Amino acid sequence: MKKLLLLVLLITGPVWAQSPEERIAELGIELPEVRQPSANFVKWRQVDNLLFLAGEGSPEKGTLGKDLTTKEGYAAARNTGIRILATLKAATGDLDRIKQFVKVRGMVNSAPDFYEQPQVINGFSDLMFEVFGERGKHARAAVGHVSLPSNIAVEIEVVVELKEEGE
Template sequence: MKKFILIAMVLFGYSHFSQAQSPEEKLKALGLELPEVSQPMANYVKWKQVGNVLYLAGNGPDVYGKVGADLTPEQGYQAARETGLEILAVLKAATGDLSRIKQFVKVLGMVNSAPDFTGHPAVINGFSDLMVEVFGEKGKHARSAVGVAALPNDIAVEIEVIVELEDQ
């Protein structure tokens, strides 16, 4: 019986510790670093907060070309993941602490794709998978993943995000 209690305490402590990791600690554990937040390309802001909701402008990677023509779906996935890191950097700049994010609400993922390419959801999974790795259940979100004829400067993907923040 004592062994069972000891094992249960160890397992509970381990799961409690892993759940208590901050998003920044999870990024570090994944070996990921946030990039610098770039300036907007035109006359807009990177984010807008209304109450406890934070709306992010579209962000994209330093990966160029059309998925299904110039890039493989796997390269598109990595481009979406890279965009996720950029979005996390914007979220950190906007909030000061990624732990302030209560939940991801809605994501719009646009894929610069060849006309016959239909794997848009698999490409945008690069972003979605990263958010779940970093935030767990809070990172799950409603999402649209669509193909478009072109994106600014021929970037491979562009992603917009809406998150809810914890009360301060």
């Protein structure tokens, strides 16, 4: 059985041999245009080989546990992830420059009795794994907030490590 598995892997190649951008295309995802902030801050800041992204909000609005279900929150976090992919692409020029995701902070607009913030932010985490494989796994916080700007459902901050030149 092990020999058969090895033969299959040799023929087909590793599961994550595709570039992140090839995976995005395969998943049928279209990256949106990246808009610059209207306030006095930047969308990203690179320090050495770490890239820090400003918080990105979901297109969906509402409070989880009141206006939105956990499933709808999961979709909002996934959609936020698509926006973050677009920002990462704009910041790096090539998503393959991302060595690994380091830290994610997921904020969920939550009703006082809503406790499924981790399941909501899984929408983001699952997408990053689909696109980047093991490189997309990250340390994470998923926390509830009484409100988020403009009543958005989800806001996510990201820190990624970039590959060194020639890596």
